Amino acid sequence: MTTLLRNFKLGFGKTQSERPQAPVAPIADRPRSTDTVRSLDLAPTDPLAAYFRSSPGVVEIDKLHLDSPALTELRESGAHLIVPLVAQGELIGLLNLGQRLSDQDYSSDDHVLLNNLATQASPAVRVAQLVREQQIEVQQRERLEQELRVARLIQQTLLPKELPTLKGWQVATYYQPARAVGGDFYDFVDLPDGRFGFVVGDVTDKGVPAALVMASTRAILRAGAQRFTSPGAILEYANDLLCPDIPPNMFVTCLYAVLDPNTGRLQFANAGHDLPYRKSIAGVEELRATGMPLGLMPGMRYDEREVMLQPDDTVLFYTDGLVEAHNPQREMFGFPHLKALLEDHPGGLATINYLLDQLAAFTGPNWEQEDDATLLVLQRTPLAPDGRGAGGEGEHILDQFSLPSEAGNEREAMNRVMTVVEPLTIPPARLARLKTAVAESTMNAIEHGNHNQPDLPVDIQVLTNNTDLIVRITDRGSVPVPDPIVPDLEAKLAGQQSPRGWGLFLIEKMVDEMRVSGDAHHHTLELVMHLTGGEHERV
């Protein structure tokens, strides 16, 4: 009965060219035109359908007394005789005849002839119906396949062709589209100030619409990166541009992070995307920042956070194709599972293969990937066993050490740094400034960062790149380093302000650049002395 209904419904209410062939024959007394081939919607509950199920064979319409909408329609169309077409026990059509041209009634021989004709014609009509259905299915499948090919092409064209090369850092990615092709994407953005942008995103929906929104989002984010330096501002810009044009019910989740390869400072903002994980010596933590997905509502603000990545730290960015994968029991891979796996693994680029192995073990061998899966791993190069190692681009670490937070250790730091930098032949006046800056920065870390707790170390790293000497002094405090202010000496001399408060001001004046970065657990003052150019020559 299902076939019957589908066949009849397919033709009803459509244009002539779309109708299935010949479910109903032309009525004899009407002009022989294609308009007389009509489709009839015979509902399964219609009494006429029930009648033909119980009494197959030719029937005169005037002898039927049924409360049947289909029968009424047939009468109105001028039908006198109905011949059911039945194939393999299913009613697949009706052969309807009008008045004989001679105006005589149909004879019993006519009935026999029509029954024989129906018996012969029914299989042929059924075959024709099946062929037509198959043709429609093939066309639909081809259209879908073509759409998938286009979507894949768009995605693969726009994904980065190569990984970035950042000295002191390693990057690896994995990208596997699902058969239906979702809207995953990732991107690398080389920023003009030496920093580097990482993007991981996911467009809702699949196929060509998702691929087009992905392409737009990628282009907007790249444009935003040239206009703004802050990840939050870039997401805000992208959201405001996407909102007016994104198709209804679509949106984009996106994580945008900016790395300073020289310092390890990673700033990030999040538009509703899965939280990245940082694996460090302290364990695994979510890099949490909040914000609405892109394209939902204009005028959104995006929380911006930052962390200082230390040597050997790994950050994993990913999309929901990983965490929302299901096993045969329909259990989800999930965030707790992912975090636990990261805790059990040493980190680094091998994280990707490790997670893929774990995913395969979780989903089993016959798993059909449900959604696109993207993994992006960023690792700061571990230090060599001798404590030296590669820093950022072109960097060479000269020394690194830690000191307990005890008063007076700022001079220890100062003297050790002076010994380390001696071969660099820095002019004496600049060396004296660096000396003061190192001492003040260490003192700041001891007193204000670590609150003079001897068990909290101050970490000091001394390195050079092609142009600069860099000293990084890191505390373990949770309180951000304030911006340096110019002390008001008159107010201090008048007793209106504390005579103290010179440290950061002095540090900033002593070096060519002072950079501050940090997260909830560390804060770093980075002191930069140029080794080339006019400032270096100036004594």
Add this chain to the structure above:
Amino acid sequence: MSAFEATVRQTDKAAIIDLRGLIDGGAEQALNAAYAAATATNPASVLLNFSDVEYINSTGIALIVGVLAQARKAKRHLSTFGLSAHYTEIFQITRLADFMGLYPDEASALSNNAS
């Protein structure tokens, strides 16, 4: 020997405080005591001799600001001599040099600070 020492000399032109060692948080008591001793005779000028000072940190700067505030309150001239080039620069950056004379040596300091 402690990290910081301060001794006082009286001349007919000014009281001189000879500073030695490290001027940091540990110098507070000795420096204030020396200033008190130097001003006991109510000299019009006090000279701080930095010739033997190895190190001054920001806390030490704050101590000198404190001493300068005391001197200004008493309408007393406070000058320095013997500062290294680096600490002279720091006194300029901090603008201490705007409020106290910086002289290369004792003789020039005394000649400019006659009682």
